[in-house]
Amino acid sequence: MIKKIQLPLQTLNLVVGFMVWVIISSLIAYMGEDIDIPKDKLAVLTAIPVILGSILRIPLGYLADVIGSRFVFLISFIALLFPVFYISDANTYTDLIIGGLFLGIGGAVFSVGVTSLPKYYPKEKMGFVNGIYGAGNIGTAITTFAAPLIANQIGWSSTIKLYLILLLVFIALNIFFGDRKEPRKKTPIVEQIKGVYKSGKMWNFSLFYFITFGSFVAFTVYLPNFLVSNFGLEKVDAGMRTAGFIVVATLFRPIGGWLGDKFQPLILLMIVFGTYTLSAILLAFSPSLLWYTIGCILIAVVAGIGNGVIFKLVPFYFNKQAGIVNGIVSMMGGLGGFFPPILLATIFSITGQYSIGFMLLSSVSLASLVIVVSMYYQDRLTLSQEVFNSTxxxxxxxxxxxxxxxxxxxxxxxxxxxxxxxxxxxxxxxxxxxxxxxxxxxxxxxxxxxxxxxxxxxxxxxxxxxxxxxxxxxxxxxxxxxxxxxxxxxxxxxxxxxxxxx
CATH class of the missing domain: 3.30.450.20 (PAS domain)
Incomplete structure (x- = not known):
């Protein structure tokens, strides 16, 4: 019974973690009414939670292998009580920076489930299982959509305090329903890193996830303020549109995992990065909100599919070092969400437009497409060589x-x-x-x-x-x-x- 509920429990854990992760970016427009936040540092503030949320993914992924996901989720949610309470009483920009840094724990829990859940399912179902789990990033949509609505009624400070109740509920759920007997691996972390750090495939997957999950996070933290400042939308309207982007990307994540189980994953990634390349060009030259919306929806679709496909590939190629590789790859995805908002803000301050930033996304996506094509044909050659040698x-x-x-x-x-x-x-x-x-x-x-x-x-x-x-x-x-x-x-x-x- 306990084993059967791990997928829904861990998916809900991820939902809560991601809800907490984006508190600042979702409510920054409201915080700015009470706290003096320099306009040139808005992007830095919204990106700060991504730093720890990225770096901590390596140790949390490893710990999920060593002590089990139950303890890692418990420790993470207990630790999140501090920054949530601290931010709810914040009075200065520095307070938000300090609290935001530790909010990153909410984003770091992603590597826990993708390391734990493969222990319960066969490889041929890994794409769909990790896709379902990854759909937990809908937590960002829930906060992005709901937090502004609640803040309109009770204020941003009281809205954030509600998250303390949510965390306490899930601490209790993990105490009672977490799997105490989860299979564990005790290979030293240094040994695991030595076994994978020279792997070209791991770094390729890291680049791919840097783009797919990175763009998901970047658009999540960047869109609300961008839509208000660039298109003059109301804060709630901007929040709803951003939530729509998140929902589309989230729904397509399990679809991407399912497609990865049914079809050749690398061919799917070719389609993903080809679409990224064209969509980024569209965003670079979009003359209106309509065309900008179309470009964002296309990116949401391929981001979701790409995220699902990549975490079909990771446990397939790295079974023994799944914890550390999941941590490294997911860390790179998190960092992919940290740098673009800052880069876009810097480019805009220099040039007065965002086109160059989107063209950079297009260029990196095109380079990734070339790498995927190379990996596909290299795999075919490797398969032929294996058949040649083993017959x-x-x-x-x-x-x-x-x-x-x-x-x-x-x-x-x-x-x-x-x-x-x-x-x-x-x-x-x-x-x-x-x-x-x-x-x-x-x-x-x-x-x-x-x-x-x-x-x-x-x-x-x-x-x-x-x-x-x-x-x-x-x-x-x-x-x-x-x-x-x-x-x-x-x-x-x-x-x-x-x-x-x-």
């Missing part, structure tokens, strides 16, 4: 002049010739005198006419022992139909032949 049949590849270009391990096992000894030679090293010239002439005539030949043939091992094999030779042709190499596959049938003769 039980001997394989040799020759140039059209007969020079051996490649052999597999089974070739060495069957013939006794190592790869180094075979490459550069010709198949004549295996030849016996049991087949005459007419036999080989008929073989090559068949290959020229039909593209292949197969049959029984006697060959010789390196130690001089002769054996009978079943051999298939196929011609590999170019687009004009001319052969460019030949592939031979064979297996030893000597014992089978003896049994038939007996």
């Amino acid at each position: 039980a049949q001997g394989i040799l590849v020759t140039e059209t002049n007969g020079t051996i270009k490649a052999v597999n391990p089974a070739f060495t096992r069957l013939t006794g010739y190592t790869k180094e000894e075979a490459i550069g030679q010709t198949p004549r090293i295996l030849k016996t005198n049991r087949q005459n010239k007419e036999f080989y002439d008929q073989m090559w005539n068949s290959i020229k006419e039909n593209g292949m030949w197969q049959g029984e043939i006697w060959n010789r091992r390196k130690n001089g022992e002769e054996y009978k094999e079943w051999l298939t030779i196929s011609a590999v042709t170019d687009e004009t139909g001319d052969p460019v190499r030949y592939v031979g596959t064979f297996s030893d049938i000597t014992d089978e032949k003896k049994k038939k003769d007996d």
Whole structure:
């Protein structure tokens, strides 16, 4: 029973964590009426919670493996009581900075669930499971939409105090319903980091999540104030539009995870980053609120899909180091939400427009698209190499002049010739005198006419022992139909032949 409720419980934990995480960005317009907040530091203030929310994802992901998600969620929610109370009584910009920094704990809990939940489900369901869990980021939409409405009635300070009650409720829920017997791994954190820090795939996933989740966070904290200042919208209207962006991105996250389970994830990421590239260009030159809205919705859709797909890939490639890799990748996503608002604000202060910032997003997305395409074809090559190396049949590849270009391990096992000894030679090293010239002439005539030949043939091992094999030779042709190499596959049938003769 306890195991079955971990997905809904941890998803709700994430909802609460993200609700707390964006308190300042959602209510900053109201706080500014009572607290002197320099306009040139608004972006810094809204981005501050993202710092700790990003950095803490590594240790929290690791701790989820070591002590279990129940304790990590408990510790996190207890720790969040301080900044929430502190901000509710804030009087200065410094108070908001201090409290906002520790609000980051709410965003850091993301790495707990993506590390814990794979322990309860098979790999083929990881995309959908992590997508459902990741949909917990709808907590940002709840706060963005609801907090301004409540603040209109009872004030921003009292609104924030309501979050203390919510945290206390979830502390109790985790005490009673958290899984005390969750499987745990105790590999030292240094050893885990050593095992993954050189992995190109991990850093590629980090870049991808930097863009997909980073853009989600960045738009969440940046849109409310931007829509008010740039398009003159009312604060509640801006909050509702931002909540709409969050809802779309959140709903498409489990869809992205589900698609990652059903289809090739890297192809999905190609679509994601291709759409990002075009959408960012649209935002850079959007002349009206309508076109700006269309661009934002497109980014919300691909951000959600991309977030779901990426956390389908992480546990697939990194099973033993899932905790630390989830932490690193999700940290980079959080940092992706920290830098863009500051960058956009800086660019705007210098140029008076946001176009350059969106063109930078387009450029980085295009670079990511190129990397994904490269990873896709590299994976295909790796798969082909694995098949080549693991098959039980001997394989040799020759140039059209007969020079051996490649052999597999089974070739060495069957013939006794190592790869180094075979490459550069010709198949004549295996030849016996049991087949005459007419036999080989008929073989090559068949290959020229039909593209292949197969049959029984006697060959010789390196130690001089002769054996009978079943051999298939196929011609590999170019687009004009001319052969460019030949592939031979064979297996030893000597014992089978003896049994038939007996």
